[in-house]
Amino acid sequence: MDLTDLEIFARVVNAGSLSAAGREMGLSPAVVSKRLRKLEDRLGTRLIQRTTRQIALTEAGQGFYERVVAIMAAVGEAEAFVTRRSDRAEGLLRVSAPTSFGRMHVAPHLGPFLAAHPNLSVDLDLSDEFVDIVGEGFDVAIRIGELDDSSLVARRLADVHRVLCAAPGYLDRAGRPDGVAALARHVCLAARHQDPWRLEGPEGPVVVRASGPIATNSSEVVREAVIAGLGIALRSTWDVGAELSDGRLEIVLPAFRGSRRVAVHAVYPSRTFLPAKVRLFIDHLAVLYAEPYWDRGLEAVLSGGG
Known part of the structure; x- marks a missing residue:
């Protein structure tokens, strides 16, 4: 009826x-x-x-x-x-995020968010793989990369600056490459899902196949390896900003950067009837990342890098 x-x-x-x-x-x-x-x-x-x-x-x-x-x-x-x-944020919010980014730039901000919404709890799952949001029951996922077209809704939260970098000790031993072609003579560090490197240079896009003695599925392993002086890596400033600032890492081939299409996104299943807990969490991160705090103090390093 x-x-x-x-x-x-x-x-x-x-x-x-x-x-x-x-x-x-x-x-x-x-x-x-x-x-x-x-x-x-x-x-x-x-x-x-x-x-x-x-x-x-x-x-x-x-x-x-x-x-x-x-x-x-x-x-x-x-x-x-x-x-x-x-209109009320309550219950359990299930969030998926990349391992390093989640540890460094999501987890530290949960305290203020939960204090503002005491009827809410968060389940933060960290993985470097793109999870099936709907199939695994997540409310929202933080993803970094070039997103494929899908039925999911994505909100861009922050640009990502990625640079080639290495420890000064490694460069003193192996030499500083004078061009992209010279990378073939160097140890290039990349997790399996981050190979090949898609770079943008003065003459347009360049694809570099990273090769070296370390194979891993973990971006954090690559981070520790490049800081330890084991080779050259393509890293995001949100990940190695402190090391670039204090000199533990230096930019290599500054005219070449990671693809500008890579960004931090919040991805969720539907724009219709978006629960308050999801909307408020995404808004919380959007305010934090609007002018990425991890790039503060790197202006000279990045501009000096060309």
């Missing part, structure tokens, strides 16, 4: 006429009469006696009206309940 037909019936009774009910609902008297007749035909009984001047409920109509009023009140209460829940 169509709830709209029930609402029309109740409005006709309350307003005292078909035309008055139609004005309240933005419908013509003819449409109101047609919908009312459809309802009576479905029920197999007359609900309202109509005259040119007034209407009167039949005995069946009176009993039906009382029950329709109760139904419409229950529907209104149900809508209000859902609306209240959608």
